[in-house]
Amino acid sequence: MSKASDAEKIRTLSKIDLNLLTIFCLIYSVGSISRVADMLNISPSAVSQSLRKLREMMGDNLFVRSGNALLPTVYSDELYDNTIPIIDKLSTLMPLSSPAAKKRLTLYTESFISPIVIPDVTARIINTDADISLLHLTADLNEQSIVELLNMRQADVVFSTFSVESGNITCQKISDMRLVLVASQNNTLYGNAITEEQFRSANLVGYNTKNEKIIYHRSIVDKKFRTGERCLLTSSFTAILTIVSTTQCLGVIPEKVFETHAHLYGLKKINTPFPLPQFSVFSSSRKDGTAHKILSPILTDLQTTSR
Numbered sequence: 001m002s003k004a005s006d007a008e009k010i011r012t013l014s015k016i017d018l019n020l021l022t023i024f025c026l027i028y029s030v031g032s033i034s035r036v037a038d039m040l041n042i043s044p045s046a047v048s049q050s051l052r053k054l055r056e057m058m059g060d061n062l063f064v065r066s067g068n069a070l071l072p073t074v075y076s077d078e079l080y081d082n083t084i085p086i087i088d089k090l091s092t093l094m095p096l097s098s099p100a101a102k103k104r105l106t107l108y109t110e111s112f113i114s115p116i117v118i119p120d121v122t123a124r125i126i127n128t129d130a131d132i133s134l135l136h137l138t139a140d141l142n143e144q145s146i147v148e149l150l151n152m153r154q155a156d157v158v159f160s161t162f163s164v165e166s167g168n169i170t171c172q173k174i175s176d177m178r179l180v181l182v183a184s185q186n187n188t189l190y191g192n193a194i195t196e197e198q199f200r201s202a203n204l205v206g207y208n209t210k211n212e213k214i215i216y217h218r219s220i221v222d223k224k225f226r227t228g229e230r231c232l233l234t235s236s237f238t239a240i241l242t243i244v245s246t247t248q249c250l251g252v253i254p255e256k257v258f259e260t261h262a263h264l265y266g267l268k269k270i271n272t273p274f275p276l277p278q279f280s281v282f283s284s285s286r287k288d289g290t291a292h293k294i295l296s297p298i299l300t301d302l303q304t305t306s307r
Contacts, residue, residue, distance in 0.1 A: 020054045021083050023047060024062065028080045031069045031152035069152045077288060104133045105294065108149055109159040111138040111235055112207055112214075113281055115257050116177060117159045117302070124298045132294065140210040150286050157285045157295055161213055164284045171284045174302050178255040179276040184245045185266045193271040194250075200227045205240050205251040208233040217277035225274065241265045252276065 026036045033051070037044040055062050058079065063070040072080065109118065118136055125132055139145070141160045149155040150169055158164075164171045183190050190198065204226075209215070231249060234240060237257065244251040245265040258269060283299050 016057065017053070020050050020057070022087065023050045024054055024076075025080060025084055025087060027051060027063065027070060028072055028076065029153050031071070031154075033070070066151070067148065069148055071151055103131060103294070104135055105156045106135045106137065106154070107157050107159065108137050108139055108141070108146075108155040110141050110161065110209070110211060112209060112211075112237065112254065113159050113161070113177070114138060115237060115260065116254055116281060117174060117283075119260075120302055121295070121298060124301060128298070142212070146284055150284060157283055159281060159283050161211060161279045161281060162284075163280070163282050168287055169284055170287045171282050172299060174281045174283050174299060177279045177281050179252050179278065180255045180258050181250055181252055181270045181272050181276065182244055182258055182262075182267045183250050183270055184247070185268045187248055187250075187268075189248050190250070190270055192268065194273070196225055196273050199225050199272065203231040203247075203249040205232045205234070205243050205249050206230040207237075207240065207252070208235045213279060214277070221274075221277075241267070 023036060023040070026039060027033060027047070030036060030039075033047045034044050037047045040047070051062065058075070060075040061073055062076045062079070063072055065071075107118065107121070114136070122134060125134065137155075139149075141158065141162065143162050143164050146158045146160060146162060146164050147166050147169065149158055159174070161177070163173070181194065190202075194202070206218070207214070232239075232243065237253065240251045240253060241257075241261055242265070243249055245267060250270065258267060261267065262269075283295075285295070
């Protein structure tokens with residue numbers, strides 16, 4: 001390519017304020033003008049003004065508002081995909097620039113799903129020797145919050161009990177989650193099975209959650225087979241396992257958690273005269289996100305091994 005051609009391209013680009021493109025990329029990444037303003041220590045109106053200038057320059061709205069989130073247009077997706085590699089290369093030329101950090105994926109889960117999927121995902125990431133790090137966060141989730149987390153780029157992948165239906169999100173079933181009733185191996189009140197009468201009056205340690213599915217199924221079990229409240233509700237699996245292992249209390253936990261921690265905590269499984277609820281675990285991610293491409297083979301492997 002001739003120097004004259006290079007010069008013409010540079011002349012064309014000189015009409016664009018590169019600062020506008022960096023602000024655009026930040027808005028695209030976090031989906032919020034106020035958050036970008038906080039990141040850059042400038043006013044939200046300054047960010048909005050920069051976005052307005054870029055919109056006029058590109059002849060595209062770039063983002064559309066959905067609730068509290070700014071969702072990118074098709075043109076915005078293309079602009080971001082072509083701009084971010086350039087910014088990445090320029091940043092490495094800056095004085096005192098640090099080596100590019102490895103790719104970090106942000107994973108969200110409902111708390112009680114964490115011990116079911118996060119260890120397996122982490123192990124498979126390590127085994128692939130991929131240059132990836134993971135950030136794992138937990139939250140009370142529903143279908144709407146999952147869509148918002150993904151569209152606002154706050155999460156790369158969300159694991160939950162919800163099958164999300166959205167045009168720009170792919171959702172796949174990872175595994176089934178079976179619940180089991182457990183007790184300490186030293187529990188003198190119960191053997192390997194429990195009667196309905198015993199279950200009605202047993203001291204139960206339960207998981208505290210806002211998950212509507214679990215609340216619904218737990219209410220059905222309580223109405224049919226319980227005469228009192230649980231002795232403890234907690235959002236900590238460690239607390240459930242510790243209390244069950246050191247008292248005469250019973251606990252309901254995922255079967256996979258029991259298989260992993262039974263020996264460590266000295267637990268035994270107790271058969272019930274009625275079936276305990278079963279749930280499915282799903283992974284949700286943006287179809288156009290790099291996380292989907294990176295984790296797709298790992299999630300497929302999880303599906304295979306969980307059958």
